[in-house]
Amino acid sequence: MKSKVILISVSLLLFCLVTTYIIADNSYIKESHISADHMIYNNVDEIVKDTDLAVKVVTTEESKNVLYQKDGYPEGYTLTQVKVLKVYNDNINRDIAKEINVIEPTYLVENGITPGQTRFSYEEYTPLVAGHEYILFLKWNEERNGYWIHSLEQGKVNLNGSDKKEISKVRENTQLKELQESVKKKFQ
Amino acid sequence: MKFKKSSLTIVFGLTSLFTCSLVFGDYGTAHIKIGSITSGGIIEHWNSPSVAQFGYTQAVINASDDWDAVSTGVDLSSAGGLTPEENANLKIYVGNNDLPSGAWGSTDYWKYNWLGQATQIGAGEVTSGTDYEEARIRIDHDKTTESGFSTNNRYKLMGHEFGHVLGLNHFEDAPAHSGDNWMKSGQINLTDPTTTDKDHLKQKWGS
Numbered sequence: 001m002k003s004k005v006i007l008i009s010v011s012l013l014l015f016c017l018v019t020t021y022i023i024a025d026n027s028y029i030k031e032s033h034i035s036a037d038h039m040i041y042n043n044v045d046e047i048v049k050d051t052d053l054a055v056k057v058v059t060t061e062e063s064k065n066v067l068y069q070k071d072g073y074p075e076g077y078t079l080t081q082v083k084v085l086k087v088y089n090d091n092i093n094r095d096i097a098k099e100i101n102v103i104e105p106t107y108l109v110e111n112g113i114t115p116g117q118t119r120f121s122y123e124e125y126t127p128l129v130a131g132h133e134y135i136l137f138l139k140w141n142e143e144r145n146g147y148w149i150h151s152l153e154q155g156k157v158n159l160n161g162s163d164k165k166e167i168s169k170v171r172e173n174t175q176l177k178e179l180q181e182s183v184k185k186k187f188q
Numbered sequence: 189m190k191f192k193k194s195s196l197t198i199v200f201g202l203t204s205l206f207t208c209s210l211v212f213g214d215y216g217t218a219h220i221k222i223g224s225i226t227s228g229g230i231i232e233h234w235n236s237p238s239v240a241q242f243g244y245t246q247a248v249i250n251a252s253d254d255w256d257a258v259s260t261g262v263d264l265s266s267a268g269g270l271t272p273e274e275n276a277n278l279k280i281y282v283g284n285n286d287l288p289s290g291a292w293g294s295t296d297y298w299k300y301n302w303l304g305q306a307t308q309i310g311a312g313e314v315t316s317g318t319d320y321e322e323a324r325i326r327i328d329h330d331k332t333t334e335s336g337f338s339t340n341n342r343y344k345l346m347g348h349e350f351g352h353v354l355g356l357n358h359f360e361d362a363p364a365h366s367g368d369n370w371m372k373s374g375q376i377n378l379t380d381p382t383t384t385d386k387d388h389l390k391q392k393w394g395s
Contacts, residue, residue: 036288
């Protein structure tokens, strides 16, 4: 009888531990960043000159985490589909579809035996949030069949104040704040 | 009268302290990481063949020699990248279109798990105190060419990335330093670290 109780208790405990681990593994995301020396822009005219497209978009739910190996190291990016609402500038003269793929400088990796995943983003970049409007400054990439968001956090401007992570970064970064104000002044 | 004298002394003392803090800049985690490479300041670097192939060998030597000369607490004298790859704790690669649009160079940090697999650690974690076993510098030659990088720009870029390996953050992070420095982001014409760069390295590793 006693051994039965012990067995049931241990089984229950194990069940709880496994369930907790599975929940944690599927829900916990640690945010990390990668240092990168990159272009910094004083105003909207500078970034427009350096990019292929300046567009107003609304993001969709279609987003794919792409991982690969390079020189034995894990690498990645995120491919997100966006709907183009307006083209402010086109330096590339390509046919611009109503929906395009944008390449974000951010990716998720599994933490191995530790529960959860880690999101690595370059510098101050924060991921696009589905269903929200942005102005994006883009550069075409043939290899990945999509447009890179140019120069990390410099090329992404949330329009309706709904991207809390981006707002937080902008608040701490005077240069980024001034650039975004310049973008909104010109294009809105 | 006595009260006036003491008040003036206090005001003068506080003003001097404030001025000094401005002159010597920020030595907090905005500019200096708490975490370090586990070998202390001893960095054995390995150049992948791509470094010579794309013409960055001199930039590596310049960065290594310049930082090495700043502090006796760092040792970067690993014969210009001739350390065998398996012994190196800094690996340097140059490629084309390996980095996101607009990014010329990057530094990342790694630890090895019990299976011998490299696990990436974020730069923020290193800033907060996590040590790392290996660092990797990547340079995107296509992006630097597109930006019209000069030799001096390349020297600054490599010096900047080496600075990250040695535990320095960006100097434009608040409270920002004025002027150009190796640890400032951007395409800058600077072949050697500035006094501000050097002061920060000494703050971390000693004179």
